[in-house]
Amino acid sequence: MNGVVIYKTKYGSTKQYALWIGEELGFKVVEAKEITIDELEDYDTIIYGGGLYAEVINGASFITKNIDRLKDKKIAIYSTGITPLDCRDYYDKYVIEKNFKTGVPENIRIFNFTGKMILEELSMVHRAALKSLKKIMASKKEPTEMEKLLIELCDADGDFSDKNQIGELIEYIKG
Ligand SMILES: Cc1cc2nc3c(=O)[nH]c(=O)nc-3n(C[C@H](O)[C@H](O)[C@H](O)COP(=O)(O)O)c2cc1C
Structure with a gap:
């Protein structure tokens, strides 16, 4: 092969x-x-x-x-x-x-x-992107299961x- x-x-x-x-x-x-x-x-x-x-x-x-x-x-x-x-x-x-x-x-x-x-290895741009993604998802009144998962994953380390x-x-x- x-x-x-x-x-x-x-x-x-x-x-x-x-x-x-x-x-x-x-x-x-x-x-x-x-x-x-x-x-x-x-x-x-x-x-x-x-x-x-x-x-x-x-x-x-x-x-x-x-x-x-x-x-x-x-x-x-x-x-x-x-x-x-x-x-x-x-x-x-x-x-x-x-x-x-x-x-x-x-x-x-x-x-x-x-x-x-590994959060401390991430570039500033990536850290900021995760922070704003989390903020957007967290501001939803009734987040879907997928959105709830995404909020959690932003903190995965x-x-x-x-x-x-x-x-x-x-x-x-x-x-
Ligand atoms: C800004 C950002 C966005 C990410 N988006 C996703 C995503 O949509 N889905 C996912 O499962 N992981 C996501 N991750 C996690 C990365 O995909 C994961 O760390 C991956 O193993 C990185 O591979 P690499 O180091 O080879 O580029 C994201 C990470 C960062 C920093």
Whole structure:
């Protein structure tokens, strides 16, 4: 199998998963900014990873925008985020709708992993973004379950990365 793992990261979680996946599959691991779409065409299997920022999978448009050139490839896209994995509506509805406006192409499978958010490592801009998101949500008179969850997650502080989560993706790629 001729494959590559590409990632985009701000604080390192997505890179950690990329390294675990690359090691498991024996694939080259490359930061997204170091690879061009022409180079990607040399691989038959592509794994792309990005952290979730306001439901957007960081940089995944690199794949979705170029899907016509990649339609004969086997592709897995994974997100890392702090939303618990059992919030399936969040991942299967909100995240999918935000990142795949016209639906997930047939040759792409999506995987979700939990990453890390260490509050004191965050940039000023990110801290301010979380603060204002929390303020907006908290000001709602009758917050939905999803909004209540988002308020809580703004204060999440820790590393929830876990190598065991990559199992399903590895099986999919090998299968
Ligand atoms: C400003 C900001 C927005 C975030 N938005 C989300 C989000 O919408 N959903 C989520 O699950 N996690 C969210 N997170 C948490 C990150 O996705 C998580 O920390 C991820 O593992 C970061 O990956 P990276 O360090 O590889 O970029 C957010 C974090 C920050 C700082």
